[in-house]
Every structure is written in structure tokens, then in C-alpha cells.
Amino acid sequence: MACSVALLQDDLLLGEYTLNTRKTHSERLMPLIDSLLRECAVEREQLGAVAAAAGPGSFTGIRIGLATARGLAQGLGIPAAGVSTLEAAAEAVMVPGALICPILDARRSQVYAALYRREPAPELDLETLIPPAAGALSSLVEKLKTYREPVVFTGEGLSSYGSYLEESLGSRAILAVPPSRFNRAGLVAWRGRMLLKANPGLSYRELLPIYLRRPEAERRAGEEKGGEVFGGNH
Amino acid sequence: MNRHRKGILILGLETSCDETAAAVVEDGSRIICSLIASQVEIHSRFGGVVPEIASRRHLETINELVDRALTEASINLQDLDAVAVSNGPGLVGPLLVGVATAKALAYAARLPLVAVNHLEAHLYANFLTGHAIDYPLVALIASGGHTELLHLPAPGKPVVLGRTRDDAAGEVFDKVSRAMGLGYPGGPVIDRLGAEGDPERITFPRAYLDDNGRFDFSFSGLKSAVINYLHHSRQRGEEVNAADLAASFQSAVVEVLVDKTVDAARECRVKSVLLAGGVAANSRLRRCMRERLARNLPGISLHIPPLELCTDNAAMIAAAAFPPYREGRFAPLHLNAVPGLRSGCS
Numbered sequence A: 001m002a003c004s005v006a007l008l009q010d011d012l013l014l015g016e017y018t019l020n021t022r023k024t025h026s027e028r029l030m031p032l033i034d035s036l037l038r039e040c041a042v043e044r045e046q047l048g049a050v051a052a053a054a055g056p057g058s059f060t061g062i063r064i065g066l067a068t069a070r071g072l073a074q075g076l077g078i079p080a081a082g083v084s085t086l087e088a089a090a091e092a093v094m095v096p097g098a099l100i101c102p103i104l105d106a107r108r109s110q111v112y113a114a115l116y117r118r119e120p121a122p123e124l125d126l127e128t129l130i131p132p133a134a135g136a137l138s139s140l141v142e143k144l145k146t147y148r149e150p151v152v153f154t155g156e157g158l159s160s161y162g163s164y165l166e167e168s169l170g171s172r173a174i175l176a177v178p179p180s181r182f183n184r185a186g187l188v189a190w191r192g193r194m195l196l197k198a199n200p201g202l203s204y205r206e207l208l209p210i211y212l213r214r215p216e217a218e219r220r221a222g223e224e225k226g227g228e229v230f231g232g233n234h
Numbered sequence B: 001m002n003r004h005r006k007g008i009l010i011l012g013l014e015t016s017c018d019e020t021a022a023a024v025v026e027d028g029s030r031i032i033c034s035l036i037a038s039q040v041e042i043h044s045r046f047g048g049v050v051p052e053i054a055s056r057r058h059l060e061t062i063n064e065l066v067d068r069a070l071t072e073a074s075i076n077l078q079d080l081d082a083v084a085v086s087n088g089p090g091l092v093g094p095l096l097v098g099v100a101t102a103k104a105l106a107y108a109a110r111l112p113l114v115a116v117n118h119l120e121a122h123l124y125a126n127f128l129t130g131h132a133i134d135y136p137l138v139a140l141i142a143s144g145g146h147t148e149l150l151h152l153p154a155p156g157k158p159v160v161l162g163r164t165r166d167d168a169a170g171e172v173f174d175k176v177s178r179a180m181g182l183g184y185p186g187g188p189v190i191d192r193l194g195a196e197g198d199p200e201r202i203t204f205p206r207a208y209l210d211d212n213g214r215f216d217f218s219f220s221g222l223k224s225a226v227i228n229y230l231h232h233s234r235q236r237g238e239e240v241n242a243a244d245l246a247a248s249f250q251s252a253v254v255e256v257l258v259d260k261t262v263d264a265a266r267e268c269r270v271k272s273v274l275l276a277g278g279v280a281a282n283s284r285l286r287r288c289m290r291e292r293l294a295r296n297l298p299g300i301s302l303h304i305p306p307l308e309l310c311t312d313n314a315a316m317i318a319a320a321a322f323p324p325y326r327e328g329r330f331a332p333l334h335l336n337a338v339p340g341l342r343s344g345c346s
């Protein structure tokens, strides 16, 4: 998962750092936040809200981001919004009617994914066709075959699974260009702003992770729910 | 809420294992409030701490615990002088939650951040009792995760004299307890049972190690000896006297801990000896240490924390942060969790 920090003033992106390197988020995140605020000449006390990617994704990465966002929101006494990483990725595709499928690598030969439809103007909201889940890519592809329209794929999972999608769906698979596949804080902030407009009372208490998976120990204890993972609700 | 305290107020956070804890301590010595959200029950059905489950729980718990701590202390975040957090040793997932939370809180409130070594912090539980403690001192820290003998010539300057080469002292109590079918945690059960038994009934090995590591500890040989004893007795169909076995095992652990601590105290010419960590709750250890010091090194004062401060808590983190706070040794924004953090290098 990329480490990304952005500062949004109303609709304007003042700045964004996105790093896709191996150094740990734990070491990187706070220095990046501090540096971005300095570069943008914004004092931390001027922040009006904080948004953070809540998952799905790397458990540890999500927790570092959420713990940081929670601490900032609590310490500054400002609202906070948790944003689905899949929805944030889908924000990059603004074509009315488009089917959008963000895909993230979930390890253990699985992906985190969902299918959205961009609603017509002026709302342009995201309609959820297949709810976010962790599962085998092949079962997701089977679901996608039941739609006739082209599907726009995005997300970091494409670097591993892009060619498989093109093989299975042919010309119906449209892959986002590589630099736009990464989780970007600018999109998280954008989506967070929408959530806070609809619900201004959100606080750090609602900043909860979206894991989509139980801890390994619970799964081994035989508590995993059975059934299909990519359910779909169309 | 107005600031009405004159001293230095430090908020301590602790998430290195399965306890989420937050505390406010004044001047490194007075507990304003100390809160612990224990996860023991959640993990008990897995027979040990599950790091992923602990990490999830810490994240869901810690901010509200901070809010409650501030409310109980009748202060705002701005009334604090620093935020302190343990960044190791411990489990990496749980530590990361505490470190990220502490960094963000300190940054938001423009407070200095102090990184604390969890293991060393245990000895600072002794500074929360109101008794004056004279330096130099020697501290024995023994719990389920660690066994270390530290020498502190002055505040905040620990030198490691020795550490365990295999099992921690508390760990052998748990393992022996499990082998005897007494359950978890093993410390209190063996302590209670051992009090009724004969500690000289069975002779178990005491590992004193060679000259190079004579302040190091090794308990795995003792653990194997107890398990073998149980095994052979069962094979021969002999009934094991559980009280005698518990007493004999406990006496072997305690004797080594006491001998090495007293030797270290003599050699370092200290004024005080400190016990800390969960094993410091053991009544035989407390008694034997007191008797041996009184007999061999009269004039040295022994300090043992109250039971509730022997196990993991955040008050000890805030107390341990006081010396570095006064010296201006603050942690940078890139502070990371260090699961294998060694003493003397936080």
C-alpha cells in the first residue's frame, strides 16, 4: 500500500505526497504530514477535519493510518471520517454509467474488490453492485461476466492481476494507467469531505477499520462464515 | 477545567502486549489516574496473546481511554507537559498502534513526545509509591516476557548486567503450571500451592552460568527437569505431591533470582535494590529477597511495587518518561515501534 498524504482546502487540492516505497508507514506518515503542512503554510490548528483510508488493505498499514488520524482528530478536537479504500479508488473514474471495479491484493491468492456504477449527472454517486469483499479473483470474474458493459479496473491489485482480467474479459476490461492505480490521499480527502458534509457530527470514535477478514487465529478456530464471498446485490 | 497542579504532567500510553493502558502521572512519582483495559479474557480461549486480535482491540480502545484518563484527571490535553509511549520491546502490531496514537496526539497538541523502553519502565513502578529511592541501584525485572538485571548509577541511565538466555522467569511459572494441570496464569497458583509444600523435598538444578554471563539467567533446564520429574512419576505410577513440587520448583527459581541480584548489589555498591514485573508479586521472592539483603547487605533498602503496579500499566510508562523529559530527550516524528528493543537504548 502506498503512503499518501494530502491537504484539501474546500475543493482545492493544496498538496499531496504519495510514496510507494518499502520504508514503513510508521516512520513516514507523521513526518510527511508535518512537511506537507509546512509547505502549504498551514498550521495544524487550522485543520477543519481529518479523513483516513479505513480499508480494506494491509491490516497494519490501515491501523497506522487510522491511529494517526484518530490521534490528530482527538488532539485537535475536529471531526474525522473513515473512507473505504475501494470507494476512494473509484472516485478517480467520473464517467456517468461506468462500471468501476477497484482491485487490491489481499494476499493468500485473494483480492479485495467491489463493483460500483457511477450514477448519471448531476448526482454522480457510486451505486454499489457488488459489495466489498475478500475472495478469489476467479469468482469475481464470474460475477463480472454477467454484466454486458465494459468494466473500468483500478487499484494496486492490477499490477499482479491486470493481465488475467484482460485474458478473461477481453475488450470489456479497461485498465487504469499504472500511475493512477495507487491509493491517493487526495481522493480519500475528497470522499471524506462528502461524508462529513452529509454527517458533520462524525468523530474519531467512528474511525473504524474495514478489515473484511477475521484474524487468522479466529479463522483457524473454525469461525469463518461459509458461502460466497463476492455476493452481489443486483 | 483549569490547571491547578504545579508539577510536570505526563500522559503515558501502553500497548505493547494485551493491555491497553493510559495514565497521567505528576513529576514521575504521583499517579493522577491510571486506567487499564485488559484483553486477558479475549485471548484466553486461544491459550495466549494473538497479536492481530490485540492490535485490533488496542485501536478500538486507546483514544477513549485517553479521554477517560483526562476526564478523571480533570485536565485537557493542553494541560499536559508531554506524551510518553512504550515503543518496545513487545509485539510489533500492538506497539505500532500506541506509537502512532502518541505521535499524533503529541503533534496535534504541540507536546513533546518521550519514547520509553517498556522493560525499563517496569522498574519505575517503584517510584510511584511515595518512598524516596536512592541511587545507585540494582533492579531485577522479571515477568512473563522478560528477566533482566539492571544497574542504574543515576536516574535514566540503565546498564544491563544480565538477561535471560531462554525462557523468562514468568514464562517458566506458566509452563510448569500448565504441565501440572494448574492452568494459566501460573504465577499466583504456584505461589499459593507452594506455600503449603516442602521446598527441599525435590532437588532441581540451579543454573548459575559461566563467568562471562554470570548475571545472565537460564530457566529452560529447570523447566525440563520439572516436566521430566512429572513424566517419570506418572510412568512409575507414583502420586506427585503437587504442593511439594510447586514449592521445590519455586524455590529453585527464587534462589537464582535472589543470589544474582544480591551479588550484583554488592558488586555495584548500590544503595537500593528494586524488584519489578509480574514475578515481583511472588511472595517467596519478596520474602527471600528481604531476608537475604537484611542478612548479607544491611543498609541497602529494598523496594517492591504494590501488586497492581507489578503487571503492565501506563503509570510506569509516564513515570519512566520523567528523567528523559527533564533532560530534553524527546522522540522524533519518525519514531517507530521496535519489537526487540534492548534496555539502555530506547
Ligand SMILES: [Zn+2]
Binding pocket: B118, B119, B122, B143, B145, B311, B312
Ligand atoms: Zn511488561
